[in-house]
Amino acid sequence: MNKKKREELLTEAIEARKNAYVPYSHFQVGAALLTKGGKIYRGCNIENAAFGSTMCAERTAFFKAVSEGEKAFEAIAIVGGPEGKELIPVCDPCGNCRQVMAEFCKGDFEIIFGSSKKDISVYTLDQLLPLRFDYNEAMK
Numbered sequence: 425m426n427k428k429k430r431e432e433l434l435t436e437a438i439e440a441r442k443n444a445y446v447p448y449s450h451f452q453v454g455a456a457l458l459t460k461g462g463k464i465y466r467g468c469n470i471e472n473a474a475f476g477s478t479m480c481a482e483r484t485a486f487f488k489a490v491s492e493g494e495k496a497f498e499a500i501a502i503v504g505g506p507e508g509k510e511l512i513p514v515c516d517p518c519g520n521c522r523q524v525m526a527e528f529c530k531g532d533f534e535i536i537f538g539s540s541k542k543d544i545s546v547y548t549l550d551q552l553l554p555l556r557f558d559y560n561e562a563m564k
């Protein structure tokens with residue numbers, strides 16, 4: 425994926441973060457998920473008074489996309505930071521979100537971080553979740 429597309433996706437994630445609902449942690453996360461067909465699905469974290477019912481930004485984006493019939497994904501941009509403060513340079517996805525990525529994405533799926541266009545870093549799913557359980561592979 426080229427530099428310009430990564431920057432565009434990061435900008436979408438920054439926009440998505442504005443809708444974060446975070447009355448408990450005050451930590452806002454935004455995600456922008458790019459399908460292989462070129463569509464972008466945004467997600468933000470949505471907290472709940474019953475803390476376990478909180479949903480992360482990344483999974484919000486995935487579930488929105490999958491519920492609309494999407495199943496092939498190229499990349500996700502993730503941004504995060506405390507409310508009213510600067511974005512942190514790398515907002516790592518939690519284990520649950522990595523596992524959801526593993527369900528729908530190949531090892532070369534890109535995970536893009538940054539606090540601005542100047543400090544973009546890129547990882548693959550292979551790097552963030554090596555040796556993941558692959559049901560289809562296991563059942564062969």
Ligand code: THU
Pocket residue numbers: 446449451452453468469470471478479480481482516517518521
């Ligand atoms: N959060 C995300 O949205 N994505 C992650 O991968 C990690 C954490 C959210 C959950 C909670 O609303 C807040 O960040 C603080 O943990």
